[in-house]
Amino acid sequence: MRKSVTPVRLAVGGVVLLVLAFALLMTTTSSAYLIVPDRAHPLAGLVRVPGEKPDSDGGGIYYVDVVERKATLLERIFPSLRSGSTLVQHNQITPPGVTDPQRIQADRLAMQFSQQIASAVALYALGYKVAIHQDGVRVALVYRNTHAYGTLRPGDVIVAADGKHVRSTTELRGVLIHHKVGDVVSIAFVRDGKRHNVRIATSQDPADSKRAILGFQPQPALRIQVPFKIKFDLGNVGGPSAGLAFALQILEARGRDVDHGYRVAATGEITADGSVGPIGGIKQKTIGARRAHADVFLVPAGENYVEARKYAHGLRLIPVKSFQQALHALATLPPKS
Numbered sequence: 001m002r003k004s005v006t007p008v009r010l011a012v013g014g015v016v017l018l019v020l021a022f023a024l025l026m027t028t029t030s031s032a033y034l035i036v037p038d039r040a041h042p043l044a045g046l047v048r049v050p051g052e053k054p055d056s057d058g059g060g061i062y063y064v065d066v067v068e069r070k071a072t073l074l075e076r077i078f079p080s081l082r083s084g085s086t087l088v089q090h091n092q093i094t095p096p097g098v099t100d101p102q103r104i105q106a107d108r109l110a111m112q113f114s115q116q117i118a119s120a121v122a123l124y125a126l127g128y129k130v131a132i133h134q135d136g137v138r139v140a141l142v143y144r145n146t147h148a149y150g151t152l153r154p155g156d157v158i159v160a161a162d163g164k165h166v167r168s169t170t171e172l173r174g175v176l177i178h179h180k181v182g183d184v185v186s187i188a189f190v191r192d193g194k195r196h197n198v199r200i201a202t203s204q205d206p207a208d209s210k211r212a213i214l215g216f217q218p219q220p221a222l223r224i225q226v227p228f229k230i231k232f233d234l235g236n237v238g239g240p241s242a243g244l245a246f247a248l249q250i251l252e253a254r255g256r257d258v259d260h261g262y263r264v265a266a267t268g269e270i271t272a273d274g275s276v277g278p279i280g281g282i283k284q285k286t287i288g289a290r291r292a293h294a295d296v297f298l299v300p301a302g303e304n305y306v307e308a309r310k311y312a313h314g315l316r317l318i319p320v321k322s323f324q325q326a327l328h329a330l331a332t333l334p335p336k337s
Contacts (some may be wrong), residue, residue, distance in 0.1 A: 032076050033093055036067040037084040037284040040265045040292035043249040048231040052253035059259035059336070061252055062292055063245040064267050064285040065237050068093065084287040084311075095206070095217070097144030106141045106154075106217060107238025113219060114239075114269065118246035119230045121274050121323055125247075126254055131225040132272045134167045135159070136190070138221040146203040146215025152189065157221040159195070160188035169218045176202070179212045187214070222272060241279035243270030244298060247323055248330075258327065261336035265289035266298040266326070274323040278304045286311040296333070298326050 040062040044055065071087060094103045124130040136159040139152050160166055161175040162185060179185060181204045188197050202212035230250060234242075245266040252258045267285050268276035278300045279285070286308045289297040294315065299308045301319035308317055320326040 031090055032071045033088050033090060034067075034069055034071040034082060035086045035088060035093075035281055035284055036069070036082055037287040037291065038065050038067045040064045040285075040289045040294055043245060044253075046233050047246060047249045047253060048233070049250055049253040050228050050230075053255040055252060055259075057257070057259070057261040057336075059261040059295075060263055061245055061249040061259060062263060062265040062289070062294055063234075063242040064265055064288045065239075065242070066281040066284040066288070084284055086283060091206075095141070095143055097146065097149065097215075098141055102141055104238060108236070109140060110219065110240040111234070111238045111242070113222075114241075114243035115230070115232045115246055116224050117222070117272055118243045118270055119226055119250060120224045120272065121270055122247040122250035123226050125251060125274075125323065125327070126256070128227050130227075131223075133223040134272070135221040135223060136166055137169050137172050138219045139189075139216045140219040141217035143203070143215045143217075146213070147201040148203075148215035151198055151200060152187075152214075152216055153191065156189045156191050158187060158189045158218075160186075162186055169220060172218065176212055176214065181210070181212045183212060185214065220272070224272075239279075240269040241267050241281075241285075244268035244276050244320075244323065244326060246270075248298075248326065251327075258330055260330060260333055262295040262330070262333060263293065264296055264298065264330065265292065265294035268298065268300045268304075268320065270323060276300050276320050276322055276326065278302060282307045283311050286315065286317075290315050295336075296330075298329070 042060045042062050044060055076087065094100055120130045120132055136157040139154055139156040141154060142149050142152050158166055158172060161172055164175060166172050179202050181202055184199050184201050186199050188195060200214055203215045205211035205213045247270055248258050248266055267279055269279055270276055282299065282304045286297065290313060296316045296318055298318050298320050299305050301321045305317060305319035318329045320329060
């Protein structure tokens with residue numbers, strides 16, 4: 001006998017379909033990515049400094065990062081399901097012509113580089129003899145869809161452009177600013193100790209159609225000499241944004257009372273002269289500092305600070321432009337109650 005279709009059976013079938021659809025949306029990844037807040041992490045124990053001294057005042061230096069992962073289909077439709085997250089497209093985190101493994105490797109190298117600079121800046125502030133030599137501009141990544149691809153390689157060091165000696169990324173930009181997209185630039189670079197001279201046509205900056213670029217991700221080529229080695233153990237965390245926090249932790253570990261009993265979260269790319277530069281993911285990092293119950297959060301002055309204020313929700317923000325300014329700001333905080 002043929003079974004009749006009843007309202008109850010229709011309802012049950014509808015619920016089953018909804019559950020299956022929901023499960024599919026929750027388990028199938030999309031091409032988009034989610035940038036998700038991660039709770040700030042204390043650096044004590046992760047930065048090991050010879051001769052470090054115990055800190056028992058209840059404070060600490062914290063670094064902040066973000067979690068980057070593929071969004072599910074449901075999260076792509078409703079990105080607000082993950083509190084504090086931001087939905088981005090793949091080309092917003094991986095430059096055109098660059099593979100994900102290449103970008104991840106470049107981020108890890110940037111992290112190592114930030115550790116070296118933070119060590120030098122901190123030890124210099126402690127009165128140690130530190131030598132920093134700028135040798136040019138190191139190629140971190142080469143973008144596949146540019147004329148530089150196949151000519152330059154990661155690790156090459158640009159030492160001249162248009163016949164002018166280049167010691168920093170600022171000097172290289174100073175040469176390129178006079179060129180239009182498609183102009184040919186004469187470049188001298190060092191690879192494996194040997195100097196090479198090439199001519200490379202500039203390409204269009206994906207973020208600014210009028211700006212000419214050579215087609216690689218630059219990084220200062222520095223030779224840093226410090227009196228002793230500082231060890232860092234942050235696993236697979238990448239990028240340069242923890243530089244300021246590293247430098248603060250090194251001073252704290254060597255007995256300088258930097259945190260003054262406060263839980264201090266910090267973010268910012270640090271340069272060889274102690275300047276603090278902007279970073280990405282400031283929304284998620286501010287939320288991460290809040291979730292770790294930080295007392296204060298040091299952030300790069302400017303746009304980062306303006307953006308962080310939207311998500312501080314009572315968290316005390318301190319905008320800084322340099323390492324010395326960060327130290328002064330913390331030293332002038334009222335006594336911790």
